[in-house]
Amino acid sequence: MAFRLKLVPAETNIDFFRVQWLTFGLSIVLIVLSIGIVAVKGLNFGVDFLGGTTIRTESTTPVDVGAYRDALQPLDLGDVTITEVNDPGFRDDQHVAQVRIGAREGEEAVTPEVITEVEAALQAVDPAIVFAAVESVGPKVSGELIWWAIIAVTAGSVGILIYIWMRFEWQMAVGTVAAMLHDVIVTLGIWSLFGLKFDLSIVAALLTILGYSVNDTVVIFDRLRENLAKYKTMPLREMMNLTANETLSRTVMTASTTLISLIVLIVWGGDVIRGFVFAMILGVLLGTYSTLYMAKNIVLFLGVDRGDKPKKSASEFADVEA
Structure with missing residues (x-):
């Protein structure tokens, strides 16, 4: 019989909303503190941005x-x-x-x-x-790079917001983008707090974090959409807990395998990519946390229309595929 590694039991029944106000409140506090730290201390820009x-x-x-x-x-x-x-x-x-x-x-x-x-x-x-x-x-080039970095992160967030809205529901789009911004803002706060060098490689890491975070969140929301059609009378909170538990094995396995690769890179990859890799490690940890404890909370707060509605027309993006 083939050996199969299981990081979590086949069936779990974790109540992810049991301390929802604590976890969601912690996320809000981290975001506010990170914005404050960046506003007060600023970022330790590298030569790419300062000249x-x-x-x-x-x-x-x-x-x-x-x-x-x-x-x-x-x-x-x-x-x-x-x-x-x-x-x-x-x-x-x-x-x-x-x-x-x-x-x-x-x-x-x-x-x-x-x-x-x-x-x-x-x-x-x-x-x-x-x-x-x-x-x-030169300073002219570095000034342009700062603006293009801001535009790149903003455009990535807006594009993901539009995609999730077309693919799922607007409530899920809001939850997904809020989780992504949580990951990026907290990462920037940590970078500012410890005075780590911020250069173009960190901008690339932030964009990669956006992609990782949305991928993890979409998997859960895709299962949630299936469960919404399957369990029409189940309370939304109970259904979202069920969904998170059903996808927990995949979430943990993805995060674990990604972290293994990143740890190898940060130890033996050399100092040139160390900042990028450290930002990615933060992104994976924060992305997993925000997917389980922030994105779902926002969807629960906003609610989801569970009425029996006719199939959406093409103009409502019902058939948009990933």
């Missing part, structure tokens, strides 16, 4: 951040951030640092001459140092 130059250094000798900073002090640079990069995949004699230099006030970008001076100053501290990569972004 400036990032120099990645490698050396066979240990990184001395203090010595690097002292060497750059006389150069009259803009904001300078020096961080040592650690990765399990590095060799024992591979020491990596990242030097981020903001453009000076009144200048469009860090000039090649300044970059040459920075490299010379660092080589005076450590003759074995090499410069693995130099990335520069």
Whole structure:
């Protein structure tokens, strides 16, 4: 007999609404706190958004951040951030640092001459140092990237809202989008709280989180729609609990397998993708939570029309398929 791994029992009877005001209230508090933190602290934008130059250094000798900073002090640079990069995949004699230099006030970008001076100053501290990569972004381009990032996330949310409305009911569309925005806003709040670097890879992670969250929610709502036709007299709250329990195995299995892959990437994938992967891990955890405890709550609050209605016409998007 083939072995089948089961992370949850074949049949469960969990009451997901038993503490609905606590879970839903927690979500609202997290959203409000996240918005407040971002408003007060802002985001630690990377060079992609602020403009400036990032120099990645490698050396066979240990990184001395203090010595690097002292060497750059006389150069009259803009904001300078020096961080040592650690990765399990590095060799024992591979020491990596990242030097981020903001453009000076009144200048469009860090000039090649300044970059040459920075490299010379660092080589005076450590003759074995090499410069693995130099990335520069001008402030005009970075400003456009911020707006395009906002447009991308907004357009993704609106598109998903329209699709869910056509595919299911408007109440489910509202619940789905609210859950997605919960995931994105809380992720941004965590990013702001800990001052993690926010660059284009994190924008890509946020868009991926939107897709993951809506996929998980749609599976539950699709089963709910089937149950609405099957159990015409069952109370909506009881039916939604039944639906969540029927799809719980799939929800847990999907989240678990995704997290396994992400954990492998965050440990051995290298520092270049670590921010993206960490955002994805947050998204999977938050997406699973919001699907089970937020999206369904909103649908329950709004109610669903359970009257016997004739089949919708094509103009009502009844036959739109995934």
